[in-house]
Amino acid sequence: AHVVTAPCDDCRYTDCCVVCPVEAFYQDDRMLYIHPSYCDDCEACVPECPVEAIYAEHDVPVRWQGYIQLNADRCKVLEDKGQITIKQEPLNGPHCEEN
Numbered sequence: 001a002h003v004v005t006a007p008c009d010d011c012r013y014t015d016c017c018v019v020c021p022v023e024a025f026y027q028d029d030r031m032l033y034i035h036p037s038y039c040d041d042c043e044a045c046v047p048e049c050p051v052e053a054i055y056a057e058h059d060v061p062v063r064w065q066g067y068i069q070l071n072a073d074r075c076k077v078l079e080d081k082g083q084i085t086i087k088q089e090p091l092n093g094p095h096c097e098e099n
């Protein structure tokens with residue numbers, strides 16, 4: 001599967017979810033996550049992210065390895081809220097720049 005990592009946190013540009021053919025994206029109030037059971041590894045979302053937050057699981061930088069489990073855990077909790085498939089206003093929060 002592919003994984004959303006730290007650069008998304010507090011940015012949440014949502015360009016990624018629009019191109020996902022299997023609607024694998026979920027969100028909380030900080031960022032988006034990819035459901036590992038749905039992601040087909042098509043890679044369509046990877047070039048869409050302006051802050052390069054999305055990596056193939058085997059390619060996640062060492063410092064962001066924790067995001068692999070985080071994507072899975074958060075999607076389990078967020079599944080009831082439904083997938084995100086439409087572009088939203090970015091959060092542009094205070095942590096967005098720090099990533």
Ligand code: F3S
Pocket residue numbers: 004007008009011012013014015016017031032048049050051052053054
């Ligand atoms: Fe996040 Fe990038 Fe998508 S900032 S919401 S992974 S386009």
